[in-house]
Amino acid sequence: MRELTSWLSGGADPDSFPYLPVTAEFHRTGKHFVGKEFLALLDEARAHVAARAAGAGPAEPGPVRLLRDFLDVALDKWDGRYDYRSYLALRLLGLPCGDDGEDGGPVAGRAARRDRDRLLVRLVADALGFELAASAGATDLLPEQRPGPALVAKRHRLGVRAVAPALSRLGLTAGVDDPQPAGAAAALRALAAADRSAAEERALRLSMLPVYLSHDEYLFIRVLQAYECTFAGLADELRATIDALDAGRAAAAAQRLAYARDQLATAAPLFSLLASMQPESFRTFRAYTEGASAIQSRSYKLMESLCRTPEGSRLDSAAYRSVPEVRDRVRAGRPSVDAALQAAVRAGRLAGADRALVERRMREFAAAVLQWRRTHHRLAVRMLGERPGTGYTEGTPYLAEVRAIPVFTAVAADPDPADPSEPSGGCPE
Numbered sequence: 001m002r003e004l005t006s007w008l009s010g011g012a013d014p015d016s017f018p019y020l021p022v023t024a025e026f027h028r029t030g031k032h033f034v035g036k037e038f039l040a041l042l043d044e045a046r047a048h049v050a051a052r053a054a055g056a057g058p059a060e061p062g063p064v065r066l067l068r069d070f071l072d073v074a075l076d077k078w079d080g081r082y083d084y085r086s087y088l089a090l091r092l093l094g095l096p097c098g099d100d101g102e103d104g105g106p107v108a109g110r111a112a113r114r115d116r117d118r119l120l121v122r123l124v125a126d127a128l129g130f131e132l133a134a135s136a137g138a139t140d141l142l143p144e145q146r147p148g149p150a151l152v153a154k155r156h157r158l159g160v161r162a163v164a165p166a167l168s169r170l171g172l173t174a175g176v177d178d179p180q181p182a183g184a185a186a187a188l189r190a191l192a193a194a195d196r197s198a199a200e201e202r203a204l205r206l207s208m209l210p211v212y213l214s215h216d217e218y219l220f221i222r223v224l225q226a227y228e229c230t231f232a233g234l235a236d237e238l239r240a241t242i243d244a245l246d247a248g249r250a251a252a253a254a255q256r257l258a259y260a261r262d263q264l265a266t267a268a269p270l271f272s273l274l275a276s277m278q279p280e281s282f283r284t285f286r287a288y289t290e291g292a293s294a295i296q297s298r299s300y301k302l303m304e305s306l307c308r309t310p311e312g313s314r315l316d317s318a319a320y321r322s323v324p325e326v327r328d329r330v331r332a333g334r335p336s337v338d339a340a341l342q343a344a345v346r347a348g349r350l351a352g353a354d355r356a357l358v359e360r361r362m363r364e365f366a367a368a369v370l371q372w373r374r375t376h377h378r379l380a381v382r383m384l385g386e387r388p389g390t391g392y393t394e395g396t397p398y399l400a401e402v403r404a405i406p407v408f409t410a411v412a413a414d415p416d417p418a419d420p421s422e423p424s425g426g427c428p429e
């Protein structure tokens, strides 16, 4: 409080905003319980920064933008607009979270793939770093319902496995193969720390504002952010697939689809990692996450609608009403892989072995998406039981209903012999 009042009275320079004491205040109680007086001061800070931004014209300086984005996240509950995107602080992480003009922008290339890999590694490494610090008694952050040593070791193992493919693409594997889970997790934390800039480190710190004090909320937030990073990457690959099909470049389209499939399939240990969350911890903190649900995930719906145009009934359901900007684009006629394939075949740009290859890659990608949905449903059943979702659906019955929606219409998904159409099975491992 003191740091904030003196910042306000001392010129309110965005460059010297007291981020550390402010986030510490949020961490002391959890975002849901931050005092009104403190939030009123932050609101005042926001007015100052808005005035500065107005004075700066269209080229908003970096520190002003960072502070605006942070206050947007910090004041979501105060403003009554708390949702999934503000809960996860997606904008602070540089992940898409609004109508960011995803159509018509440059197609993601090697640099974008690398950025996503690096972000994924940072997020998971940070989650494991928190587990390491808590089990060593080196932090008093989120002190309630600490997990036992066996669970922590499992998290280390699964977290390292989740980022292994990204690490090897980045050429950063040294030490992460330690047979001791804690040793591998510590190596991962060190690698990620050495690879990140000061700005990336700050974004990581500012993007962790849990609603309560349960230890496991840290893991929950980081896994959701990691999947958001994955979905955003999938959307990029699908856009590139459409471009390649339009240009008659079958091999490039097939390569993009294969890359997307690998991204989603190799991210599966993230679900296993989250399945190690203690259900009673989840039920404790989710009492304060009402209104924030991944049904509001723009990147997931973008990915889904880039595969094919959703049916009218789905577009009119909570699924797309929760992401109005994506829904608007679909209704305005956003292109899809499905439509691009059909157009390429009709125009004679895609035939024979090329067509068979692209269709095979589409089937493989579809199988990975269906697998993701089945695993997600199983995890939700385990954590939630009969309870409704925080996105105001009836909960797992909604997920059971949507899990088999075809990913493409032009091709069917490959059947997955390892996972017959469930739902009996246990949890992801």
Ligand code: HEM
Residues within 6 Å of the ligand: 223, 224, 227, 228, 274, 282, 293, 294, 295, 296, 297, 300, 319, 376, 379, 380, 381, 383, 384, 388, 389, 390, 391, 392, 393, 394, 395, 396, 398, 399, 402
């Ligand atoms: C404890 C773990 C989880 C539980 C209990 C859970 C539960 C749910 C529920 C009940 C819904 C339906 C909407 C609602 O009313 O909220 C939902 C939707 C969704 N969840 Fe999860 N979820 C979990 C983890 C995740 C993770 C890690 C992701 C990855 C980002 C994710 C992504 C999604 C997406 C994309 C939807 C929208 C699906 C659609 O509209 O077709 N969920 N989840």
